[in-house]
Amino acid sequence: MKDQADRLRELALTVKQQIENEIYMNLKHTRVIAVSSGKGGTGKSTLALNLSIALSSQGKKVILMDADMGLANIDIMLGIVPAYNIYHFVQGQKSLREIILSHPTGIDIIPGGSGITELANLHREQLKRILVELGALDGEYDFMIIDTGAGISDSVLSFLLAADDVLVVTTPEPTSITDAYGVVKGLSQHHFAGNLYLIVNRVENNHEGVLLAEKFRLVCNKFLNLDIKVLGYVVNEPLIKEAIKRQTSFLNIFPQSVAARNIYDISSKLLSNDVGGDKREIQKYGGIKNFFKKLINFSKLQGE
Template sequence: MNSNLPMVFSVTSGKGGVGKTNVSVNLAYNLSRMGKKVLLLDADLGLANVDVLLGIAPKYNLFHLFHEDTSIREVIYKTDYGFDILPASSGVSDMVSLDTGQKLDLLEAMDLLEEEIDYLIVDTGAGINDNVLYFNLAVQERLLVLTPEPTSLTDAYALIKVMKLHHGVDKFKVLVNMAPDMKTAKEVFKKLYMACDHFLSGVSLDLVGVIPHDPNMRAAVIKQTPLCKLAPSSPACVQLAEAAKKITNWKATSELDGNIKFFWKKLLFQEQSVA
């Protein structure tokens, strides 16, 4: 395996509407601005919207990879913003839940890209369905996005609970989005921390950043342009750039923790054969 493993992390959430895909797009943009080779995987397979946020119309998407033998290099779309995307399909029921063969096909296809990228950002769907859990198990780090809304908090806790109790995942990065002020953001994080500490022993939460509510974000969505391209000095972009800097300190590791990892299929299967 390549000694310089890509850092693979998910941007995930317990509920929709928390700005998760906007976070993914702008982290990809900021990391690419730092000279990193970034691939953004739209893993909300049945309700893809990365392409909508960017105003692009890729010729191929993951449906073609799974069903029409299109190569992963053909599916990859190079954006004008310095990063590439692996687009998914929208409104295709066959993509709502990947079967075992499709999961292995995706892992095998991703192996080809191992030495070509520094960061793989996996923008998952929301909730606790099979695809969301699968992609959160396949990554090295999980960035959980939540907002001050009570439903966002309870659904974030539900995702952590399932990952912890059913899959043994106990470490999460947290990003509070659309925060009216720092005090509110810290209170939200504290509530999540206290709930996990009380009911889910051993869970570790690390607050990566607080993104303030920013009207520039809506303008960026309407113009189908990354916020940090449209308004680099806006309050939200400043904090997204800070979060991206923190991510550059995350270290990819070759140690397996019992879960399938992107790019690690060969190593995983080797260990299984030895056992």
């Protein structure tokens, strides 16, 4: 029979466990990944969306933010018509929860819009409200994937510099490669401290992908003294356009295709160097709130 001391010990253990879990949830930060490219049309939105779905199907909670000011198109790709977007949240007309969409693919989406650029013009009190709401998402999501615009205009650069990781997408076209190199160079000049990843999209075959990625990695290493990690490549796949035509996600309707397998390989590789689940390294990622804080600071600096 258990005596009172035993019961007390059990109770103490349960309380200790609860406190530990609570601390863990408070300290856990979402891993924020910005998807970028030098040139438009390299497949940023396609990869941001399908990688989010791949990560989600591998058990991660993912929120995808459409931040391409010029061509916000995640909603078009999925055939959804968001009633509200980040503009309504920034302006205080809607709460963050009210603008987040849950998609049947398992991911959540923050519809883009011009609202993000307005962040720099808000008053202290308004910013506080916004950051408190955004901060509540930290720990709830494992990943925040951000689909940015092409190039390195000031506003795109702010997104990249504020993120934990930047994923550069290029195609094998020489102009796309030189423009991607321009992005990496821009990040290096601004002392980007996060992780840099490369994906070569629309390759003819495995060989072309591996070769190009390795060349790019070596050039960045030699001339910029930067370590860019190769995440993988995705073959050219006409079915990707077919999925967009049908306004549905490629990964869900053509999961057996080579390109879908390429995308799953990339998400596994992202997960293999993920430390978010490791309690000793929970503070490694800056998280969502910190991302927006940095973004606002950069935008303010640019406005001066």
